[in-house]
Amino acid sequence: MGAGGSTSSYEEAEHTDFVFLWGSNAREAHPIWFHHLLKGIQNGATLYVVDPRRTTSAQWADVWLGLNVGSDIALANAMAREIIHAGLAHERFIERATENFDAYRTAVEPYTLEFAEAATGVPAAVIQDAARRYATADRAMICWTLGITEHHNAVDNVFALVNLALLTGHVGRYGCGCNPLRGQNNVQGGGDMGALPNKLPGFQDVTNPEHRAKYEKAWGRDIIPHDGWNLTEMMDAMGRGELTALYVIGENPAQSDADATHVAHLLETLDHLVVQEIFLTKTAQLADVVLPAAATWAEGEGTVTNSERRVQRVRKAVEPPAGAADEIWIMAELAKRLGYDWGHPTAEDAWNELRSLAPGLQGMSYARLEALGGIQWPCPDENHPGTKFLHARLWDEDPAKRGKLAKFSVVHHEGPVEQPDEAYPFVLTTGRRLESYNTGVQSGGYASPLHRGETVDMSPEDAARLGVAAGERVRVTSRRGSIEAPVYVDPGLRAGVVFMTLHFPDQVATNLLTINASDPLSGTAEFKACAVRVEPVRPVPSMRAYRAEPLAAAGDD
Numbered sequence: 292m293g294a295g296g297s298t299s300s301y302e303e304a305e306h307t308d309f310v311f312l313w314g315s316n317a318r319e320a321h322p323i324w325f326h327h328l329l330k331g332i333q334n335g336a337t338l339y340v341v342d343p344r345r346t347t348s349a350q351w352a353d354v355w356l357g358l359n360v361g362s363d364i365a366l367a368n369a370m371a372r373e374i375i376h377a378g379l380a381h382e383r384f385i386e387r388a389t390e391n392f393d394a395y396r397t398a399v400e401p402y403t404l405e406f407a408e409a410a411t412g413v414p415a416a417v418i419q420d421a422a423r424r425y426a427t428a429d430r431a432m433i434c435w436t437l438g439i440t441e442h443h444n445a446v447d448n449v450f451a452l453v454n455l456a457l458l459t460g461h462v463g464r465y466g467c468g469c470n471p472l473r474g475q476n477n478v479q480g481g482g483d484m485g486a487l488p489n490k491l492p493g494f495q496d497v498t499n500p501e502h503r504a505k506y507e508k509a510w511g512r513d514i515i516p517h518d519g520w521n522l523t524e525m526m527d528a529m530g531r532g533e534l535t536a537l538y539v540i541g542e543n544p545a546q547s548d549a550d551a552t553h554v555a556h557l558l559e560t561l562d563h564l565v566v567q568e569i570f571l572t573k574t575a576q577l578a579d580v581v582l583p584a585a586a587t588w589a590e591g592e593g594t595v596t597n598s599e600r601r602v603q604r605v606r607k608a609v610e611p612p613a614g615a616a617d618e619i620w621i622m623a624e625l626a627k628r629l630g631y632d633w634g635h636p637t638a639e640d641a642w643n644e645l646r647s648l649a650p651g652l653q654g655m656s657y658a659r660l661e662a663l664g665g666i667q668w669p670c671p672d673e674n675h676p677g678t679k680f681l682h683a684r685l686w687d688e689d690p691a692k693r694g695k696l697a698k699f700s701v702v703h704h705e706g707p708v709e710q711p712d713e714a715y716p717f718v719l720t721t722g723r724r725l726e727s728y729n730t731g732v733q734s735g736g737y738a739s740p741l742h743r744g745e746t747v748d749m750s751p752e753d754a755a756r757l758g759v760a761a762g763e764r765v766r767v768t769s770r771r772g773s774i775e776a777p778v779y780v781d782p783g784l785r786a787g788v789v790f791m792t793l794h795f796p797d798q799v800a801t802n803l804l805t806i807n808a809s810d811p812l813s814g815t816a817e818f819k820a821c822a823v824r825v826e827p828v829r830p831v832p833s834m835r836a837y838r839a840e841p842l843a844a845a846g847d848d
């Protein structure tokens with residue numbers, strides 16, 4: 292439908308009738324947004340959670356759809372078929388605002404409730420009910436995160452959900468929408484700034500000559516006219532020896548990338564690795580040069596953009612430690628050594644340059660951001676209040692104003708690349724817990740009773756079948772690696788599914804297990820599904836325990 296971003300605002304989660312929380316554990320990973328949703332529930336909204344695990348988010352739901360890992364397209368397509376057959380599709384919206392509906396209708400026809408029940412493990416009646424509830428709600432939104440996007444067919448997964456919104460006209464109206472909740476605090480801002488391989492700042496296409504021309508004029512330089520590499524492609528290029536130098540800013544790929552053994556090997560093949568960091572991470576330890584940075588969110592000035600597209604100011608609150616420098620200063624010094632004099636730009640200078648070039652950000656001066664407490668893009672001029680929700684144009688009576696049609700995408704169920712088999716009978720899915728953050732660099736160092744360290748979470752049935760009790764150590768093995776950790780018995784897990792986090796890689800490197808299959812379009816790895824085997828690690832009784840005599844008496848041999 293256009294630029295990458297959530298269509299709705301947080302406020303709307305408080306004033307909606309129905310929410311699909313799909314592949315998202317928002318209570319733990321997006322607690323601020325979840326608090327808005329809780330207000331919505333208090334105001335009468337219905338919550339349906341779609342997740343292989345009965346998460347702490349699902350505990351707040353009216354209905355939990357506990358599907359098989361990687362079966363979301365089968366579920367969504369079956370709901371679409373049900374909505375169409377029940378006459379609940381929004382015909383006027385489909386006709387006026389969308390294209391490709393006929394192909395879509397034909398494509399979802401084989402997805403009967405019975406087929407979907409077999410593919411997803413969700414009872415047919417529950418799928419039918421969910422479809423009808425969503426379609427008949429006056430205002431309804433779908434919110435998703437990594438349960439949808441960290442698969443080898445991530446983009447298809449997203450299309451499957453967007454199709455449902457188009458089918459029911461649940462987009463472009465207050466309280467409706469398609470919402471990919473953003474990951475790290477400024478992921479949205481990073482994308483808006485052009486930190487993407489195929490985009491210039493402001494979501495302008497690198498391959499579009501008109502878009503390029505504007506930036507070439509402002510920067511006085513030619514821009515390479517084709518897309519760059521995403522992270523996965525960079526790794527592949529390292530493997531081929533085509534990428535020999537890497538500059539990493541604020542990322543810890545040695546521990547966060549799938550198939551960590553392979554990644555560590557690739558990073559070692561580099562001629563030159565530069566890491567700009569606030570901590571000496573595992574990745575930084577591999578670097579030829581480490582550039583110590585001031586933490587932007589507390590030690591420097593700038594903006595962050597959250598999941599509702601709201602640009603907000605962050606201000607310097609504390610002095611950085613001695614030796615750490617403002618990142619914009621580091622960039623300018625690097626530029627100088629490469630022969631360009633940028634002077635001494637501030638964060639505000641960089642922001643103003645962006646505003647002058649990127650559509651939709653022009654109206655967001657620092658003064659206005661301060662005065663209004665943040666502004667949601669698009670905000671085209673200094674009198675514009677910002678935009679609460681996107682795509683209202685799709686409802687315009689005037690076809691000219693409706694503009695580009697929203698397209699139904701034909702997508703089909705595939706399931707994960709690695710299916711469980713005799714040798715690797717479990718599906719491992721990985722994710723987050725409230726009390727920790729990503730690779731633990733920023734959250735590992737504090738003591739808290741909440742920290743239980745890494746565990747292998749499994750269902751009570753599976754634990755019983757393997758004969759392991761809570762706390763007992765097990766070995767988890769995939770085709771790529773093997774780790775050991777204690778079992779945590781989680782009644783919210785279904786048999787056959789094992790869950791681990793990415794939070795404690797120094798003790799238990801979960802990413803030794805994960806598969807580096809990735810989506811061809813987004814480059815996102817399939818962190819959410821690989822096949823593993825789980826075995827108890829019984830302690831070998833130590834001889835020492837049986838000795839009657841103290842060891843010292845055993846002689847000097």
Ligand SMILES: Nc1nc2c(c(=O)[nH]1)N[C@H]1C(S)=C(S)[C@@H](COP(=O)(O)OP(=O)(O)OC[C@H]3O[C@@H](n4cnc5c(=O)[nH]c(N)nc54)[C@H](O)[C@@H]3O)O[C@H]1N2
Binds near residue numbers: 316359473720723819
């Ligand atoms: N406390 C905390 N908050 C965080 C982070 C953190 O590390 N800690 N990290 C931040 C970042 S970078 C991100 S990207 C977000 C991520 O936020 P989330 O995406 O909510 O986090 P995850 O736990 O990785 O995955 C979400 C859910 O996907 C489910 N899932 C797995 N496979 C499937 C599937 O095939 N289908 C469906 N429908 N669901 C599936 C998992 O069971 C899990 O509950 O969180 C952000 N917020």
Ligand SMILES: Nc1nc2c(c(=O)[nH]1)N[C@H]1C(S)=C(S)[C@@H](COP(=O)(O)OP(=O)(O)OC[C@H]3O[C@@H](n4cnc5c(=O)[nH]c(N)nc54)[C@H](O)[C@@H]3O)O[C@H]1N2
Binds near residue numbers: 543
């Ligand atoms: N198995 C498994 N693996 C996963 C995932 C999963 O669900 N399962 N999720 C994936 C996802 S969604 C993500 S986002 C990645 C996260 O992967 P990473 O981004 O590699 O992990 P973080 O631990 O968040 O690392 C961020 C780094 O930025 C540094 N940093 C923080 N602030 C600043 C700053 O202001 N300036 C600079 N220069 N550095 C700073 C921190 O010190 C930290 O080392 O992990 C991915 N890996």
Ligand SMILES: [Mo]
Binds near residue numbers: 474475
């Ligand atoms: Mo993320």
